[in-house]
Every structure is written in structure tokens, then in C-alpha cells.
Amino acid sequence: MTNIIIWTIAILAALGLVLSVVLFLVAKKFKVEEDPRIDEVEAVMPGANCGGCGFAGCRAFAESAVKAGNLDNNYCPVGGADVMSKVASILGVEVKASAPKVAVVRCNGTCEARPRVNEYGGAASCKVKASLYAGDTLCQWGCLGCGDCVSACKFGALSMGPATGLPVVDESKCTACGACVKSCPKGIIELRNKGPRSMRVVVECVNKDKGVLARKACSNACIGCTKCQKVCAHDAITIESNLAYIDFTKCKLCKKCVAECPTGAIHAINFPVLPAKKVEDKPKETGNEQ
Amino acid sequence: MDKYLVSPNPHIHTSTYTHTLMGDVCIALLPAIVVSVLFYGWSELLILGVSALSCVVIEWAITKFLLKREGRFCGCAALVTGLLLAMNLPPTTPWWVVVIGAIVAIGVAKMSFGGLGQNVFNPALVGRVFLLISFPAIMTDWTVPAGFLSGVDAVSGATLLGRYAEGGVEAVQGVDYLQTLFFNIGGSAGEISALALLAGWVYLLVRKVIKPWITLSIFATVAVVATIFNLCDPAQYTDALFNLLSGGMILGACFMATDYVTSPMSTLGGIIYGIGIGFIVMMIRFFGSYPEGMSFAILLMNMAVPLLNRAFHQRKYGRA
Amino acid sequence: MSSKLTFRIGGIHPCDNKISRDCAIEVLPLPEVVYVSMAQHLGAPAAPVVAVGDKVLAGQVIAEPAGFISAFVHSPVSGTVKSIAPRADIAGRMVNHIEIVREGDEWAEGIDLSTDLVTEIPADRQFCLDRIKNNGVVGLGGATFPTHVKLNPAPGSKAECLIINGAECEPYLTSDYRIMLERTKEIIVGAAIMQSVLGGCRCVIGIEENKPAAIKAMRAALAELPYEGIKVQVLKKRYPQGGEKQLIDAVMRRQVASGALPISVGAVVQNMATALAVYEAVQKNRPLVTNVLTVTGDCLPVSAQHNYLFRIGMPLSYIAQVAGGVPEGAAKIISGGPMMGKAISNLDAATVKGSSSILYLSEEATRRKPESECIRCGRCADACPMGLEPFLLRRLTEAGDMQGLEAASVQDCIECGCCLYSCPANIPLLDHIRLSKGQVMGIIRARAAAAKAAQAANNQK
Known part of the structure; x- marks a missing residue:
């Protein structure tokens, strides 16, 4: 009996010894040399693997950053300056300053302003709808309302407004990863600088039709009248194909254009005078002063 | 102007929907249900009712409160599971055991995998096997209750397969095959009448609800395996006809193995799946300790379905 | 003759609902204004060659092909060009249109408007191809692929079989059926022209079994006409029999490899209406400005169903008006059949060469039911x-x-x-x-x- 136990232990011990030697040799021979900084960089990344940086995930971002040795092509929009400075210190390089951004929906074609002329009955997907036809309103540029952006958002920052039928961005959750921008077949969502205290002036329209047509399709549409362009003292507004666009790097938030716009297409967001409650909701959000 | 509909093509749809398919399965089970109630009386009706009701209620509750997917509840599918589960139970099963079976079938085997279309195993069979292992005494008590037709008062019987497992070939010598075809007292509701079940199966074929290949390949394999063993040693192994007509063979092959969700998509995959079931069931019957192996055979082959779906595909156009 | 053929993989059997099958083709009155789309065909949109204010005659070229795969467009009416501007098509998308205000109905010179049957086929292959090209003939089976390109296969490939597609497997549509009955001989001459252009291959006219009158008419006409190597093949009723690849499989028992053209298995498939257009282009020098369209639907009384000979550029709403307006119960208006047609979101859009129907479907027939879980039924x-x-x-x-x-x-x-x-x-x-x-x-x-x-x-x- 004792013999059996001893033999068993001996054989097992011998097996263990032999196999561990084999394992050791194999590990030594087939070792893959990898820069240890890749793991370090990955460790400080947000780990959402959202692809907002343009790479397949946080690991791919780390590999690319370490391989390049600089951060010229790498920016993590989710982690922002915080994460980037950590990554920079690991790599021993300077980090480029980048203003925090936020997703902005550039369509205000609410159910009321933009009457439906037919009923869409296909798959609930903006991409399917966009590839089928011009849309269920007379505006072929605006939001299709099927919520592809909502399902693309990994941070739950987007939701469809029940009354408006338009996506609403929860700015406290938005990480500016850009997934919604890519998911929108109409290109309505744009990443814009968050602005001081999240204040922004935005043309909430993408309709490039002539004024008459745009107006007919939607009462909130930009009609390309150029009034805003004329009133702007900072050359921030350009008008191309009957559509005004405010360059957020030039805009000084004077709000003159907001008052001037005949259709109310230009919106001033998060200004204290307007819905004062909104600012109180997010007292901690202070963007970079430009 | 009115708001006209706009959608991608096609603009028309066949009149077959999930609930009509499941409804057809219920209709196909009717002959067997009627026969079982006629022979086993109130107690069988109670089992059928409790099982069907609890399956539907449990699925509805889980869909609504746990998964929060309102509007996605398909009562017909749960009803099919409930009826199949009931037909797999002995007629004397107490109602609370039936409820436990329903909870396991729907709650564990179906909804925990994500609900309709997601389950790996046939829910009714998981429920039955769970009960078989947990309550072996109840699940092998083949006392025959008083029925409406038979006039037999509560006799204790054993199933044909049970007799074979106990006493070998001699115990089942002289079985009247004609009787097994029409009504075979002793066994679960799904074992009484082969003919009623086959009628339901033919109905499903005619309505194009299922294709015959899986069932036929099970029958063929069982026949071949049984014949080979029977020829080798008739004193030890029963013949093909006995195996085809006894136990849950027909219910399993016609209704359980052909469940859409847990059977392969392609015809060739289905045939191999059927061969697997037929082979395993014969191994269990001849060499296993359980008298019947249909449930285990189907559940085992359920596991192979993802692999079969991967291995066998449709014949594609222009890619000979 | 031989038994009924069909394709070997898949397929469905929707109810064929050919309610308008007995409505003879009527000629639509001409509207005051037509809008001729520049995107009448597969490939590059045509380039206008007329200017605003120009007087045009019916049948005169108003736009030229703008690429290898493109086609001529001719004026459907005589009148004055009022504008050349983007206009919404049936899907509401902006496409360049030439707007012509009609003045009378005068045809350009050299166009034979008589209805006499010309059976003698020009021997010059290039002459036929030029006529087909210059008269803007495109495939009218759905894809509107320029016909002269298809009839002129690349060197090295040889056509063995010309298949004339008379399957009309889409439910409701009856325009092909009507021309098979009313223009039988012209279609056969058109087929014979294409046969000779392709170098004298055999020709099979495939017709589904649910059109016995068309099969009979075709066979009778074939017996009267002097052409060889053309036969009628009865096909089983099954959708999508009229799909090019499915039809080749049904008739020739060959399958076109993925990504390859039908000519790689020696097949050329042309639609019934295309055969008629080829006849008119080659024998009469008539450009493709007319086609037959079915006005039908499950919510339209039989008396309101029509098969119309329309001219391209007529607004769909005009045709609907002539036919008696959009019926009460219509929930969806479709251009084409119910399986592959396009839902119309803009009824003011103009007809194009390939328009085949205005189909009104009721809510019950066409609204999609809510989606549920996949049950893996296969x-x-x-x-x-x-x-x-x-x-x-x-x-x-x-x-x-x-x-x-x-x-x-x-x-x-x-x-x-x-x-x-x-x-x-x-x-x-x-x-x-x-x-x-x-x-x-x-x-x-x-x-x-x-x-x-x-x-x-x-x-x-």
C-alpha cells in the first residue's frame, strides 16, 4: 500500500520536473519580444475599445503609439487630455493640446417643423432608409430618425427625443469618440469644440437646397439668406450651397447671428440667459478657454 | 395627400408566420392528445393543462419582467413546449412536478439562453430529463389511471421498453404490433398511439411546416442498427419493428428532433443529426441502464447542431 | 413538346394575382408637359444636347450617352424645351430632367409610324446594332441595361442561346403578357433580329405556364413566320423565374459563376418588351419612347385596371389620374412588381423607359408585421x-x-x-x-x- 503511494508521488514528481523543463525551454526559444511599454500604455487607456481613435481598440492604439514613438497620429478622444498626458509620459514625448469636443446634432427638423409626407415601413435603420429613398419628409438632408447613432453610442450619451424625433446628446456622457458621426448616413452629427462652459453657437441644419425648397420642407431650415454672414464680425460664418456653417475655431460666441436668423436655424446652446437650468445642471463642466 | 407607405422590396409576404407554424404543431399534436385523454382520463387532461398553462405563463412573465422585451412574446411556441413536456410524462405525475418541469423547460433551457430561437437544447426534453433524474420514482411509475374508453381501473403496468430492460427479449415476446400502432396502454401520453402521432407528422409535412429528412433518417438508422443486432443475436436484442414502435421513438423523431431551433438548418446536416440520434438511442436501449434513450439521444445531438450548421451549407448557385 | 422547365435552387410560389390580364392595351392621351429623365438606364446619365427654348420633334435625340454604358434619349413628344433642371424621381432623389411643353404630335423624319409587319431582317449586323443603339433601346426587364452592349459580346465569347424572357414571374404585372398577345409577330421578328445579330444562335422564348394564351399565340405565330431555330419553352410558375441567372439555369441547365456575365455560359437574356423595342428600332427606325405599363392592385376594382401604352416622361400622377385616381384603400404605391418593385414616395415623378406598372397595394397586403425572434426554421x-x-x-x-x-x-x-x-x-x-x-x-x-x-x-x- 505504502509502496503504491510512494511510486505514485515519485512518478508524478518526475513528470512534473520533466514537463517544467520542457516548458521552460519552449518559453525561452519561442519568446516574442514585445515592447513592455505597449502593456503600460494599454493599462492607462480607458479600455472601452470604442474605436474613436481610428484604431481597432485600445491595444491597437497602444501598439501604434509605441511603434511610432510619438503621438502625432494618436489621440484618444474618450480619455482626453488626462489619458494623453499619461501616455505621453510613458513614451517620454510632449502631448499636443487638444480642445475637448462634443457631438452636436445639426438638424432641428422636429415632427412639427418638418411634416412627414409618407410613412417609412422598412427596417428601423437610417442606413437602410437612406439607401432606399430621400426620406419621409421633403427634406432629403435631415435626420431620418431611426436612431442608428443611438445604437452606435457605447456610452449611452444619445437618445431619441420622443417629441422631436431627433437624437439628443447627453453632454455629460458624450466622450466625443465619433462613433455616431460615422454611423449617420446623412452626416448630421459633427464633433465641435465644447466651448467655454459648454457654450456654443451652431447652425442646426444641413439642408443644401435653395431657400424656397428648404423652407417648404422645414420651417426650421437654413435658407442660405446670408444675413448671419453679414452680421458676423469675426468671419466665422461661411455659406456654401445655400447653407451657413459656423467655424467653431473662429466664433466668439457674440450671438448676433442667432438674433438675425429669420428661421431660427442658428442656436445658442448652454448660454446662461437661455435655459438657465441647463447650466446649473452641469456646474462642473468648464471647457478650455480658447 | 395621404401618407403612403414606403419600404424596400418585397412588398408582399407569405401568410405563414411564427405563430401559424407553432399553431400547426399544436394541431398536429391533437390526435395524440385526444387518444391519451381518452385512455388516461382526467389525470392526463390535468397534466396537459397544467403543463401548457405554466409554460405559457412562465415564458410570458420572464419575457415581460426579466428580459423586458414586450411584444416579443410568442405564446404558441410556449404552448408547444408545454404540450410536448406533458406528453413525455407518466399519466400519474403530480401537478407540482409538472410545474417544476415547466419551470426548468422554459426558465432554464429556453429563456436563460435568450428566449425563442436562442436555446441550444430542446426545452421540453430538458424539463423531462430534469424530472427523470430528480424524481426517478414518479417518472417511472407507469400506473395506468382510469380512462374514458379503456375501462381499465388503475392497473400497474410497465412500458414495453421497461419490460425489455428488466427481463430481456422473453419479457416482450408476443407483443401485438398492431396494438402498439393504435393504442398501447402503459407509458406516457406520447407513447400510446403511434398512428395518432404519425398522422400529426403527416399533417406537418403536408402543411410544409417541417421536412421529413430528420425523422426518416432516425427511423432508418434505428431500423438498420436494430436489425444488425437482432440478426447477430435474436435472443438478446429486439428487432427493428419493436424498436420503432415502442417508447418515445415516434414522438421524439416526429416532434422533438424536428424542433426548428435545436435541429440543423441544412438537409444534409439534418440527415447526419438523425443518424446520430438513431445510433445513440439504440446504444442506450441495448447497452444502457435506462430502458429508453430518446431524450438523451436528442439532447446529445442538440449539442452537435452548431457544428453541423457550420459544416453543412446550402448548395450555392454557380458554385458547383 | 418538351416538358415544363424551372430553375433548380430555391424559389417561392406567391399568388400571381394577374387581375388585369384581360385588359387590352390602351393608348394614353398625351399630356401638356412631359419630363424626360436623363437617368433612364443603367450606367451614366445621358447628357442633354438640346437647350432651353429649342423646338423638338417626337423621336428626336435630346440627350446623348455619356459613357460606354449609357444610352440615347429621345423626345417623346413634339414641342418646346422649357427647362433642363433637377427634378425628383420616384424615390424623391434629384435627377436631371428635360421639361418639354407639348405642341401637337409631330414625329421626326425617317421614322416609320405604319403598323405593317416587316419580316425581312437586315443582313448587315452593324446596321442593326447601330439602329438599336441610336434608338436608345435598353433592357426593359428591370435593370435597363443598354441593349446594344449586351448584343455585342466581347471578342472571344460566343452566344449559344438567346433567351427571350416571357416569364413575367412578378405577381400583378401583365404588360409583357399583353404585348405577347397583341404584338406577337413583332416580338418574334425582334427576337429573330437579335438572333442574327448574335451570329445565328438558337433562340428560346420562355413563358410561364400561367399564360397559356400567350404560349398558344406565340406558337401559332412562329409557325407562320419563316424563322428557324426559335422555339417556345413552357416554364413552371415559380418566382423568380424571370431572374436572368434563374432563367439561364431553367432553360440551359447551366449556372453563371459568381461575378461572371451570362455570356460566359453562352447565354444572352432579353426581355419581351425589349424584343418589341428592337423590332421597332431596326425595322421602323422608331426610337424607344413608348412602353406598356399596368395599372393594377389588390384594392383596385377590375373595371379600373388598365394596360396602357405610355410615352416616357409622362408623370405617374397623370397616368393615375387618367386611370381614375388613386383608389381609397391604397396604402402603398409601387413602380414595378410587388417583389422587386420600388415604393413610390413621389407620384409626380415621370415615367422612364423601364416603367412597368403603377401598383396599388392595400394596407393588409403590404404593411410589414412587427419583427420577432428568428426561430432558425431555415x-x-x-x-x-x-x-x-x-x-x-x-x-x-x-x-x-x-x-x-x-x-x-x-x-x-x-x-x-x-x-x-x-x-x-x-x-x-x-x-x-x-x-x-x-x-x-x-x-x-x-x-x-x-x-x-x-x-x-x-x-x-
Whole structure:
């Protein structure tokens, strides 16, 4: 009996010894040399693997950053300056300053302003709808309302407004990863600088039709009248194909254009005078002063 | 102007929907249900009712409160599971055991995998096997209750397969095959009448609800395996006809193995799946300790379905 | 004769609903204004050659092809060009249109408007091809591919069989059926012309069994006409029999490889209406400015159903008006058949060469039921005439797995709609598959272009 136990232990011990030697040799021979900084960089990344940086995930971002040795092509929009400075210190390089951004929906074609002329009955997907036809309103540029952006958002920052039928961005959750921008077949969502205290002036329209047509399709549409362009003292507004666009790097938030716009297409967001409650909701959000 | 509909093509749809398919399965089970109630009386009706009701209620509750997917509840599918589960139970099963079976079938085997279309195993069979292992005494008590037709008062019987497992070939010598075809007292509701079940199966074929290949390949394999063993040693192994007509063979092959969700998509995959079931069931019957192996055979082959779906595909156009 | 043929993979049997089959073709009165689209065909839109204010005659060229795959467009009426501007098509998308205000109905010179049958086929192949090209003939079976390109296969490939597609497998549509009955001999002459252009291959006229009168008429006319090597083949009633690849499989028992053209198996498929257009172009020098269109639907009384001879550029709303207005119960208006037609979101859009119907479907017939869970019944795969597995393609689309999609041959999808038609769970399979098909085709094209560029670079070295 004792013999059996001893033999068993001996054989097992011998097996263990032999196999561990084999394992050791194999590990030594087939070792893959990898820069240890890749793991370090990955460790400080947000780990959402959202692809907002343009790479397949946080690991791919780390590999690319370490391989390049600089951060010229790498920016993590989710982690922002915080994460980037950590990554920079690991790599021993300077980090480029980048203003925090936020997703902005550039369509205000609410159910009321933009009457439906037919009923869409296909798959609930903006991409399917966009590839089928011009849309269920007379505006072929605006939001299709099927919520592809909502399902693309990994941070739950987007939701469809029940009354408006338009996506609403929860700015406290938005990480500016850009997934919604890519998911929108109409290109309505744009990443814009968050602005001081999240204040922004935005043309909430993408309709490039002539004024008459745009107006007919939607009462909130930009009609390309150029009034805003004329009133702007900072050359921030350009008008191309009957559509005004405010360059957020030039805009000084004077709000003159907001008052001037005949259709109310230009919106001033998060200004204290307007819905004062909104600012109180997010007292901690202070963007970079430009 | 009115708001006209706009959608991608096609603009028309066949009149077959999930609930009509499941409804057809219920209709196909009717002959067997009627026969079982006629022979086993109130107690069988109670089992059928409790099982069907609890399956539907449990699925509805889980869909609504746990998964929060309102509007996605398909009562017909749960009803099919409930009826199949009931037909797999002995007629004397107490109602609370039936409820436990329903909870396991729907709650564990179906909804925990994500609900309709997601389950790996046939829910009714998981429920039955769970009960078989947990309550072996109840699940092998083949006392025959008083029925409406038979006039037999509560006799204790054993199933044909049970007799074979106990006493070998001699115990089942002289079985009247004609009787097994029409009504075979002793066994679960799904074992009484082969003919009623086959009628339901033919109905499903005619309505194009299922294709015959899986069932036929099970029958063929069982026949071949049984014949080979029977020829080798008739004193030890029963013949093909006995195996085809006894136990849950027909219910399993016609209704359980052909469940859409847990059977392969392609015809060739289905045939191999059927061969697997037929082979395993014969191994269990001849060499296993359980008298019947249909449930285990189907559940085992359920596991192979993802692999079969991967291995066998449709014949594609222009890619000979 | 030989037995009924059909294709070998998949297919469905929708109710054919050919309610308007007994309505003879009526000629529509001319409207005051027509809008002629520049995108009448597959390929590059045509380029206008008239200016605003120009007087044009019916049948006069008003736009030229703008590429190898493109076609001439002719004025359908005589009058003055009022504008050349973007106008919404049936899907509401802006396409260049030439607006012509009609003045009388005067035809350009050299066009034979008589109805006498000309059976003698010009021997000069190039003459026929030129006539077909210059008269703007395109395939009228749905894809509107320029016919002269299809009839002039690349050197090295030889046509063995010309198939004239008379399947008309789409439910409701009856325009092909009507011309088969009313223009039988012209169609056969058209087929014979194409046969001779292709170098004298055999010709099969495929007609589905649900049109016995057309089969009889065709056979009787064939016996009277002097052409050889043309025969009528009866096909089983099954959708999508009229799909090019399915028809080739049915008639020739050959399958076109993925990504290849029908000519690679020696087949050329032309539609019934195209054969008629070829006859008129070659024998009468008549440009393609007319076609037959069915006004039908399940919510339209039989008395209000019509088969109309229309001229291109007529607004659909005008035709609907002439036919008695949009019926009460219509929930969806479709241009084309119920399986592959396009839902019309803009009824003011103008008809084009390939317009085949105005189909009114009731709410009950056409509204999609709510989607439910896939029960893995495999009906979509059984129905797919290309032998694909739509349930798998949908799952791969959801996962965004382009490699998997390509391996599962999503690019072979012919968008016939059989999968969605047969899905008991109402899953919008085709909607998603069409999207990923587009993406995968883009990837395949990009790869081919890159390979070509790399080869060119190698050759330079």
C-alpha cells in the first residue's frame, strides 16, 4: 500500500520536473519580444475599445503609439487630455493640446417643423432608409430618425427625443469618440469644440437646397439668406450651397447671428440667459478657454 | 395627400408566420392528445393543462419582467413546449412536478439562453430529463389511471421498453404490433398511439411546416442498427419493428428532433443529426441502464447542431 | 413538346394575382408637359444636347450617352424645351430632367409610324446594332441595361442561346403578357433580329405556364413566320423565374459563376418588351419612347385596371389620374412588381423607359408585421434562389464581419426578396443584406482596382 503511494508521488514528481523543463525551454526559444511599454500604455487607456481613435481598440492604439514613438497620429478622444498626458509620459514625448469636443446634432427638423409626407415601413435603420429613398419628409438632408447613432453610442450619451424625433446628446456622457458621426448616413452629427462652459453657437441644419425648397420642407431650415454672414464680425460664418456653417475655431460666441436668423436655424446652446437650468445642471463642466 | 407607405422590396409576404407554424404543431399534436385523454382520463387532461398553462405563463412573465422585451412574446411556441413536456410524462405525475418541469423547460433551457430561437437544447426534453433524474420514482411509475374508453381501473403496468430492460427479449415476446400502432396502454401520453402521432407528422409535412429528412433518417438508422443486432443475436436484442414502435421513438423523431431551433438548418446536416440520434438511442436501449434513450439521444445531438450548421451549407448557385 | 422547365435552387410560389390580364392595351392621351429623365438606364446619365427654348420633334435625340454604358434619349413628344433642371424621381432623389411643353404630335423624319409587319431582317449586323443603339433601346426587364452592349459580346465569347424572357414571374404585372398577345409577330421578328445579330444562335422564348394564351399565340405565330431555330419553352410558375441567372439555369441547365456575365455560359437574356423595342428600332427606325405599363392592385376594382401604352416622361400622377385616381384603400404605391418593385414616395415623378406598372397595394397586403425572434426554421435559405443563407448573412451584417460576408457570398444576392417574403418572423433580412452586399461589392471592386494598378506598375518596371 505504502509502496503504491510512494511510486505514485515519485512518478508524478518526475513528470512534473520533466514537463517544467520542457516548458521552460519552449518559453525561452519561442519568446516574442514585445515592447513592455505597449502593456503600460494599454493599462492607462480607458479600455472601452470604442474605436474613436481610428484604431481597432485600445491595444491597437497602444501598439501604434509605441511603434511610432510619438503621438502625432494618436489621440484618444474618450480619455482626453488626462489619458494623453499619461501616455505621453510613458513614451517620454510632449502631448499636443487638444480642445475637448462634443457631438452636436445639426438638424432641428422636429415632427412639427418638418411634416412627414409618407410613412417609412422598412427596417428601423437610417442606413437602410437612406439607401432606399430621400426620406419621409421633403427634406432629403435631415435626420431620418431611426436612431442608428443611438445604437452606435457605447456610452449611452444619445437618445431619441420622443417629441422631436431627433437624437439628443447627453453632454455629460458624450466622450466625443465619433462613433455616431460615422454611423449617420446623412452626416448630421459633427464633433465641435465644447466651448467655454459648454457654450456654443451652431447652425442646426444641413439642408443644401435653395431657400424656397428648404423652407417648404422645414420651417426650421437654413435658407442660405446670408444675413448671419453679414452680421458676423469675426468671419466665422461661411455659406456654401445655400447653407451657413459656423467655424467653431473662429466664433466668439457674440450671438448676433442667432438674433438675425429669420428661421431660427442658428442656436445658442448652454448660454446662461437661455435655459438657465441647463447650466446649473452641469456646474462642473468648464471647457478650455480658447 | 395621404401618407403612403414606403419600404424596400418585397412588398408582399407569405401568410405563414411564427405563430401559424407553432399553431400547426399544436394541431398536429391533437390526435395524440385526444387518444391519451381518452385512455388516461382526467389525470392526463390535468397534466396537459397544467403543463401548457405554466409554460405559457412562465415564458410570458420572464419575457415581460426579466428580459423586458414586450411584444416579443410568442405564446404558441410556449404552448408547444408545454404540450410536448406533458406528453413525455407518466399519466400519474403530480401537478407540482409538472410545474417544476415547466419551470426548468422554459426558465432554464429556453429563456436563460435568450428566449425563442436562442436555446441550444430542446426545452421540453430538458424539463423531462430534469424530472427523470430528480424524481426517478414518479417518472417511472407507469400506473395506468382510469380512462374514458379503456375501462381499465388503475392497473400497474410497465412500458414495453421497461419490460425489455428488466427481463430481456422473453419479457416482450408476443407483443401485438398492431396494438402498439393504435393504442398501447402503459407509458406516457406520447407513447400510446403511434398512428395518432404519425398522422400529426403527416399533417406537418403536408402543411410544409417541417421536412421529413430528420425523422426518416432516425427511423432508418434505428431500423438498420436494430436489425444488425437482432440478426447477430435474436435472443438478446429486439428487432427493428419493436424498436420503432415502442417508447418515445415516434414522438421524439416526429416532434422533438424536428424542433426548428435545436435541429440543423441544412438537409444534409439534418440527415447526419438523425443518424446520430438513431445510433445513440439504440446504444442506450441495448447497452444502457435506462430502458429508453430518446431524450438523451436528442439532447446529445442538440449539442452537435452548431457544428453541423457550420459544416453543412446550402448548395450555392454557380458554385458547383 | 418538351416538358415544363424551372430553375433548380430555391424559389417561392406567391399568388400571381394577374387581375388585369384581360385588359387590352390602351393608348394614353398625351399630356401638356412631359419630363424626360436623363437617368433612364443603367450606367451614366445621358447628357442633354438640346437647350432651353429649342423646338423638338417626337423621336428626336435630346440627350446623348455619356459613357460606354449609357444610352440615347429621345423626345417623346413634339414641342418646346422649357427647362433642363433637377427634378425628383420616384424615390424623391434629384435627377436631371428635360421639361418639354407639348405642341401637337409631330414625329421626326425617317421614322416609320405604319403598323405593317416587316419580316425581312437586315443582313448587315452593324446596321442593326447601330439602329438599336441610336434608338436608345435598353433592357426593359428591370435593370435597363443598354441593349446594344449586351448584343455585342466581347471578342472571344460566343452566344449559344438567346433567351427571350416571357416569364413575367412578378405577381400583378401583365404588360409583357399583353404585348405577347397583341404584338406577337413583332416580338418574334425582334427576337429573330437579335438572333442574327448574335451570329445565328438558337433562340428560346420562355413563358410561364400561367399564360397559356400567350404560349398558344406565340406558337401559332412562329409557325407562320419563316424563322428557324426559335422555339417556345413552357416554364413552371415559380418566382423568380424571370431572374436572368434563374432563367439561364431553367432553360440551359447551366449556372453563371459568381461575378461572371451570362455570356460566359453562352447565354444572352432579353426581355419581351425589349424584343418589341428592337423590332421597332431596326425595322421602323422608331426610337424607344413608348412602353406598356399596368395599372393594377389588390384594392383596385377590375373595371379600373388598365394596360396602357405610355410615352416616357409622362408623370405617374397623370397616368393615375387618367386611370381614375388613386383608389381609397391604397396604402402603398409601387413602380414595378410587388417583389422587386420600388415604393413610390413621389407620384409626380415621370415615367422612364423601364416603367412597368403603377401598383396599388392595400394596407393588409403590404404593411410589414412587427419583427420577432428568428426561430432558425431555415425557410429563408430554402427560398433563396442563389442558395445563400440569409439568416447567416443578417447575423454577419450585424457583426460587421465583411470577410465572413464575402465568404458567405453576399455579393451573389440578386435582391429578389424571397427571404423576406418567406420569413415567418418578419425579419427584414433583405434590407440589411442589401446594405452589406453594397459594402462587400465595394471592397471587391477596390481590391480588383488595386490588383490592376499593381500589375500595371509591375509591367512598367
